[in-house]
Amino acid sequence: MIYIHPDKCDFCGTCVAVCPVDCIDLKEASIDIRNDICIDCDLCVQICPIDVLEGRYEKQI
Amino acid sequence: MKNRYDVIVVGGGPAGSMAALKAAEGGASVCIMEKDRDIGYPVRCGEAIGELGLKQFVDIRPNWIAATITEFRLISPNGTKIDTEFSGQKGFILHRRIFDYDLCTMAADAGADVFTKAYVNGLIIENDIVCGIKVNHLGDQKNIYSKIVIAADGLESRVGRWAGLRTQIRMKDMESCMQYTVANVPLKENRIDFYVGQEYAPGGYLWVFPKGPTTANIGMGISGAYSKDVNPKKLLDKFMEKNYPDVSILTSMCGGVPCAKPMKDAVRNGVILVGDAGHQVNPMTGGGIVSAMKGGSIGGTVAAESIKKSDYSKSFLDKYNSILKKDFGDTHNRFYKIKEVISALTDDDLDGIAKKVSKIPEGDRTLTQIFKACVMKKPSLIFDVVKVFAGV
Numbered sequence: 236m237i238y239i240h241p242d243k244c245d246f247c248g249t250c251v252a253v254c255p256v257d258c259i260d261l262k263e264a265s266i267d268i269r270n271d272i273c274i275d276c277d278l279c280v281q282i283c284p285i286d287v288l289e290g291r292y293e294k295q296i
Numbered sequence: 297m298k299n300r301y302d303v304i305v306v307g308g309g310p311a312g313s314m315a316a317l318k319a320a321e322g323g324a325s326v327c328i329m330e331k332d333r334d335i336g337y338p339v340r341c342g343e344a345i346g347e348l349g350l351k352q353f354v355d356i357r358p359n360w361i362a363a364t365i366t367e368f369r370l371i372s373p374n375g376t377k378i379d380t381e382f383s384g385q386k387g388f389i390l391h392r393r394i395f396d397y398d399l400c401t402m403a404a405d406a407g408a409d410v411f412t413k414a415y416v417n418g419l420i421i422e423n424d425i426v427c428g429i430k431v432n433h434l435g436d437q438k439n440i441y442s443k444i445v446i447a448a449d450g451l452e453s454r455v456g457r458w459a460g461l462r463t464q465i466r467m468k469d470m471e472s473c474m475q476y477t478v479a480n481v482p483l484k485e486n487r488i489d490f491y492v493g494q495e496y497a498p499g500g501y502l503w504v505f506p507k508g509p510t511t512a513n514i515g516m517g518i519s520g521a522y523s524k525d526v527n528p529k530k531l532l533d534k535f536m537e538k539n540y541p542d543v544s545i546l547t548s549m550c551g552g553v554p555c556a557k558p559m560k561d562a563v564r565n566g567v568i569l570v571g572d573a574g575h576q577v578n579p580m581t582g583g584g585i586v587s588a589m590k591g592g593s594i595g596g597t598v599a600a601e602s603i604k605k606s607d608y609s610k611s612f613l614d615k616y617n618s619i620l621k622k623d624f625g626d627t628h629n630r631f632y633k634i635k636e637v638i639s640a641l642t643d644d645d646l647d648g649i650a651k652k653v654s655k656i657p658e659g660d661r662t663l664t665q666i667f668k669a670c671v672m673k674k675p676s677l678i679f680d681v682v683k684v685f686a687g688v
Contacts, residue, residue, distance in 0.1 A: 247340060249472060249552030251452035252465050253520065261452065262415050263332045281524045284472045284550035 236270040237279065237288050244287045250279035297411060297433060297440065301327045302603045303596075304429055304442040305408075306416045306455050308335045308400050310585055311571025312448030314353065314592030315599070316403035319446070322600020327409040327440075328400065329416050329431055331449075336396030340551035341585070342475065342505050342513050343390045344488065349586035350388065353593065357398065362507040363389040366486045372650030373493030373643040380661050387488070389505045389513065390585075419445065419458045419567075425608075426459050426566035443608050444599045445567050448592060451554050453573035459564040463573065467520035469556035471500050471582055474528040475515025477547040481540055483512055491516075491535075493643045498522040500582075502535060514540065517553055517582060519639070555579040557632045558625040563613040570595040576624075580631040580638070587624055594619050 244266055251259045255276060258269040268279075268288075280288045303319045305312045308330035320326045332338070343362070350356055365387035370378045404410050411433055418430035420439055428441035447455035456463035489504040496502045499519025506512045514536065518528050529550065536543070554575045562569040570576065571588035578587060598616045602608050641649075652669035653661065 245548075245550045247549070247551040248450060248452040249470065249550070251454065252463075252552055252554065253467060253470055255464055257454065257457050260417075263413065278467060278520075282467065282470055282472050282520050282552065284474045284527065284552075285529045286527055 236275070236291055237268045237273055238291050239266055239268060240287050240289065241266070243285060245285060247284070249282050249284060250288060253278045253282050297327070297409070297438065298325075299439070300441045301325045301409075302442065303327075303444045303446060303599050304329065304440060305446045305448055305596075306429065307331075307448035307450060307571070307573070308410065308412070309396060309448060309450065309571060309588065310399055311573070311576070311588035311592035311595075312446070313396070313399035313403045314589045315446045315448055315568075315570050315596035316408040317399070317406050318593050318596030319444075319600045319603075320403060320406040320408045320596075322597060322604070324444075324600045324603045326403075326407065327411060328403065329414040329429065329433075330410070330412045331415045333413045335400040335410070335412065336393040338549060339392040339396075339547075340549055341392050342503055342515055342582075343392050343507070344503075344505050344583065345388050345390055345585045347386045347388060350589075353589050354399070354402075356388075360390050360395045360398065361388050362391050362511075363485055363505075365389065365488050365506075367488075369487055369489045370650070371489060371491045372646045373495060374647045374650075376647060376650035376654055378650055378653050378661070379487075379658060381658075389488075389507050391507075416449070416455065419455065421459075424565060426564065429455075443566070443603055444613075446592075446595050446599060447567060447569045447573045448571045448588075449573050451552050451572040453569060455567065456562075456569045456573055459567040461559075461562070461564055461567070461569060463559075463569065463575075465552075465554045465556055465575070467523070468499075469554060469579070470520040471517035471553040471555050472520060472523045472528050472550075473500075473515060473517035473553055474532045474550045475513055475548070476532070476536065476543075476545045477507065477511065477513050478536075478540065478543040478545050479511045481510055481512050481514075481543045483510075485509055492646055495643070496535065497528075497531065498526060499639055502532070511546070519555075553577060553582045553584070555582055555632075555635065558620070558628045561614075561617055562620070563610060563616055565610050565613075566608055568595045568599060568613060568616055576620075576628075578631055579628060580635045587628070590623060591620065594623065
């Protein structure tokens, strides 16, 4: 699953744009990841310009 | 808010406002749905634009211009500086907050309804045709119907995805960016600086764009191909500490720039993608204001025509794809190939090229001269560049 550090997030939407399964909801100043459809691909974690997202996966990627 | 419009534009940036303006001028009833509370803020942009590009759409207002640019400096990995004056045209660093606000005002004055804090969270799709949006406006969930939805919802473009278009951006084509707007910075007000190389910005570049005598946008983007191991904020902080230790940071922002090939098909039944949502960014420079305005203008015009003819079919809207391809699509494809050539250059290549070019007297630094220097330094480049221009 993906954990969000909410105080760090700038709500820029870069993670949304690379997500292959469209599981990130972004409003003006709120972000939510639907971990039920997340596939743990780690792309959002890698692209985030300021390390807001953290992958906590069962299997190591 | 009415419950029915001819055209709903999702997103109030330059692409959305131009689309709404053109659709309203073409006689359609139009509204803009902006998710944030303000038009023009937050600014996620380096704010650079060319004069010729901008003035094809609007009369340029002096209060949009933060700085007028007449020269640029390229700094290679080992610190070799190449200064070049623009020939033919000037550039501007904009105040996007004012610029975006004014563009949206123009759309509103032409008759478009504008709603802020209007978060579009779904599409109404009937028989495979998009016929409206689901929106949360100030806490109220509503369904608003339309004949055409123009998605100007930025690089996320969830509207495009919901409509079934492939808008997801590949990692290597996404630039992960960080920028500070700083004050108390010593700089030359008419010059923009670019730093290249692995140490500054792998797969991208670092920019210093003046916004006035003592203020500047300083930012950088790195390719998603490298973003697993490095992070643009850390790289930018390192650069600031070394080069501009005494500045104050007035704004810090991050964001992504889709430096992808142009989309071949940015249209579905009832949906048109414009701006970043349609990947309308110059893939080599990452500049996207002009192409977004162009995409928005064309999209809005085609939407108004389709309303007039009562033909909202994919085959009618395909006109948008073909106009775009001729206008800047083919050029962007070429820039994409050049980007691939450039991104294969090593720091040693870049330093070698910079050394050669720096020996050319400043007045003689035409593109041809610079190209000659590049080829002398790295002959294999000529094959890559010929391939780009031959379109293979």
